[in-house]
Amino acid sequence: MLDVHRLRLLRELHRRGTLAAVARALSYSPSAVSQQLSLLEHETGVRLLERVGRGVRLTAPARVLVGHADAVIERLERAEADLAASLSEVTGTVRVASFQTVLLALVPAALTRLAAEHPALRVEITQLEPEEAFAALLAHDVDLVLGEEYPGLPRVLEDGVDEEDLAHDGLRLALPRHGPLARLPEDLAALAGAPWVMDPPASLPARWAVARCRAAGFEPDVRIETPDPLLQSHLVETGHAVALLPDLLWTQLHPDLRLVALPGDPVRRLYTGARRGTAGHPAVRALRSALRDALERARTGLSRA
Structure with a gap:
């Protein structure tokens, strides 16, 4: 019988790339990880790792074994979720990765609801962009990801991930009311000479915004790059830039x-x-429900404003 813990180490090596990265993630020493993988080789009777320079890489049999490890670990997570669902109280820790606009608009209200309904549930949140967040999800560093997808930039669905729609959020042109830029026309195609504030170039929001400007016939003059939507809004409000904001x-x-x-x-x-194995866990279900509730409350408040 193969050892599940050692299978997980092999899976982590496949995802993280180096013994040192696996050791850091799981709080082991690299030598301890190497020793456990050597024992797994002995259990399987096949060579799983080969030296490449100062590092190692998985052999073809090892990659086959990783596929089975994914299935085994998912099944164990489903078992844990079923056990948790049999209890009367939602407990434990759920780790969340999100980006800033959702953190600002929805997470505080969701946390308030969770604290009232499930006081024994601990929620840990980190700010990550979607691509990083999904890598962390599949590496078991987080349990739930809040992601975004922009028009014309579809994202490939990762194997093993259960996705659930949260909202479709409008995107608009933001222009100053005051200062010299207040005279700019409310027409994207007429803003070729305007100063822009955008997210960093590799990010989804910036890639979409630049593509939208190019489709309107110009290359945007990006004066300020920041992933902070509050700063972007403030720079528009104070008359220093224009932006495309959600x-x-x-x-x-x-x-x-x-x-x-x-x-x-x-x-x-x-x-x-x-992850598919944890989608049915009561903590994950409770958090998803709280986020949907926060969204409805936010939209109700916005419609009354």
């Missing part, structure tokens, strides 16, 4: 700026992702 941001802010609809009314898709 509606969800305005559930917490009431800035003095102009929001202009874009042709076609583009939206970004917001969703949550969990």
